[in-house]
Amino acid sequence: MIYTCTLNPSVDYIVHVDELRIGELNRAVKTLTFPGGKGINVSRVLKRLGIESTALGFIGGFTGAFIIEQLQSENITCDFVEVPGNTRINVKLKSGKETEINGQGPMIQPEHEAEFMEKIRALTENDIVVLAGSIPSSLSPDVYGKIVDEAKKVKAKVVVDTSGPALKSLLARNPFLAKPNHKELAELFETSFHSKDEIMVCGRRLIELGVENAIVSLAGDGAFYFNKEMTLFAEAPKGTVKNSVGAGDSMVAGFLAAYTSGKSLEEAFAYSVASGSATAFSEDLCTKDCVEQLVHEVNVMRF
Numbered sequence: 001m002i003y004t005c006t007l008n009p010s011v012d013y014i015v016h017v018d019e020l021r022i023g024e025l026n027r028a029v030k031t032l033t034f035p036g037g038k039g040i041n042v043s044r045v046l047k048r049l050g051i052e053s054t055a056l057g058f059i060g061g062f063t064g065a066f067i068i069e070q071l072q073s074e075n076i077t078c079d080f081v082e083v084p085g086n087t088r089i090n091v092k093l094k095s096g097k098e099t100e101i102n103g104q105g106p107m108i109q110p111e112h113e114a115e116f117m118e119k120i121r122a123l124t125e126n127d128i129v130v131l132a133g134s135i136p137s138s139l140s141p142d143v144y145g146k147i148v149d150e151a152k153k154v155k156a157k158v159v160v161d162t163s164g165p166a167l168k169s170l171l172a173r174n175p176f177l178a179k180p181n182h183k184e185l186a187e188l189f190e191t192s193f194h195s196k197d198e199i200m201v202c203g204r205r206l207i208e209l210g211v212e213n214a215i216v217s218l219a220g221d222g223a224f225y226f227n228k229e230m231t232l233f234a235e236a237p238k239g240t241v242k243n244s245v246g247a248g249d250s251m252v253a254g255f256l257a258a259y260t261s262g263k264s265l266e267e268a269f270a271y272s273v274a275s276g277s278a279t280a281f282s283e284d285l286c287t288k289d290c291v292e293q294l295v296h297e298v299n300v301m302r303f
C-alpha cells in the first residue's frame with residue numbers, strides 16, 4: 001500500500017481575477033475549491049491513475065471536514081488524526097501570474113503526534129510512504145526524520161517531496177525517491193543555476209548523498225531524473241497552462257503509479273513528466289486520459 005502523509009493539508013481556494021490591484025477591491029471572475037496539500041494531491045492523482053493509497057496526516061474543523069468529504073467522494077481511503085482547530089485555507093490568486101498565500105494550519109499537540117506515529121509504526125516492508133509538503137510549526141522540524149527512521153526499521157520505501165532543512169536532513173537517510181524542483185535544489189546546495197549542466201551537477205550530488213532516485217523538475221522546461229546508473233532528461237510537453245498547482249505532486253504520483261505497475265524507471269520518469277504537464281494543463285489535477293495522451297509526447301534523453 002502507498003501511504004501519503006500530509007502533515008499540513010489545505011483547502012486550496014483558487015481565485016481568478018482579471019487584473020490584481022493591490023490595495024483595492026478586486027472581484028473574482030471565477031473561484032474553485034479543492035482539497036489540497038502535497039500528499040493529498042499525490043493520493044488524488046494516484047487514484048485517477050488507478051492506484052490505491054491511504055491519506056494520512058492531521059485534519060481539523062470545517063475545512064478538514066470538507067477535505068474528508070471530497071476525498072471520500074473520490075473513494076480515497078483516509079486515516080487522518082483529528083486535531084482541534086481548522087485545517088488551513090491556501091489562497092491561489094490567478095491574474096496572469098500565479099500568486100499563492102498559504103495559511104499556517106492548526107497547532108498539533110504531542111498526543112496527536114503520538115497517535116500519528118503509531119500509524120507509521122504499523123507500516124510494513126511492502127509499503128511506500130510519501131512525505132510531502134511543509135511541516136506545521138508546532139511539530140519538531142525533524143518530524144520527517146523520525147518518520148523515515150520508523151519506516152526504515154520495517155524496510156518501507158520512503159518518498160520525500162519537501163524543501164529546506166527538512167529535505168537536507170533526509171538525504172542521508174536514503175529515501176527511495178526525492179523530487180525537489182530546481183529552486184529547491186539550488187536552495188539545498190546554497191547556489192543559483194544558470195545552466196542545465198549546473199542543475200545536473202547538483203542533481204547527481206543528491207544521489208551521492210544517499211537518495212536512490214531523484215527527479216528535479218524545471219516547470220515548463222521539463223525535468224531531470226538521476227540514479228546511480230543514469231541521468232535522464234525530458235522536455236515538458238507543450239500546452240496551455242491552466243493551473244500549475246500540484247504539478248510537482250502529480251509527478252510523484254505518476255512515477256509511483258508507473259513504477260508500482262512494473263514499468264521501467266525510464267518509463268516511470270516519462271509517465272511522471274506527462275502527469276506533471278497534464279496537471280499544468282488542467283483546472284484541477286490531471287486525468288489518466290490526459291496523462292496517457294501526453295506520455296507519447298515525452299521524449300526521454302539519456303546522458
Ligand SMILES: Nc1ncnc2c1ncn2[C@@H]1O[C@H](COP(=O)(O)OP(=O)(O)OP(=O)(O)O)[C@@H](O)[C@H]1O
Binds near residue numbers: 221237272277
Ligand atoms: N508550463 C508548463 N508547461 C508544461 N509542463 C509543465 C509546466 N509547468 C509544470 N509542468 C510539468 O510539471 C512538472 C512539475 O512542475 P514544477 O517544476 O513546477 O513542480 P513543482 O514546483 O514541484 O510544482 P508544485 O509545487 O506547484 O506542485 C514539470 O516537470 C512539467 O512536467
Ligand SMILES: O=P(O)(O)OC[C@@]1(O)O[C@H](CO)[C@@H](O)[C@@H]1O
Binds near residue numbers: 245249
Ligand atoms: O505549504 P506547503 O505544504 O509547502 O504547500 C501546500 C500547497 O501549496 O502545495 C500543494 C501544491 O503542491 C497545494 O495543494 C497546497 O496548497
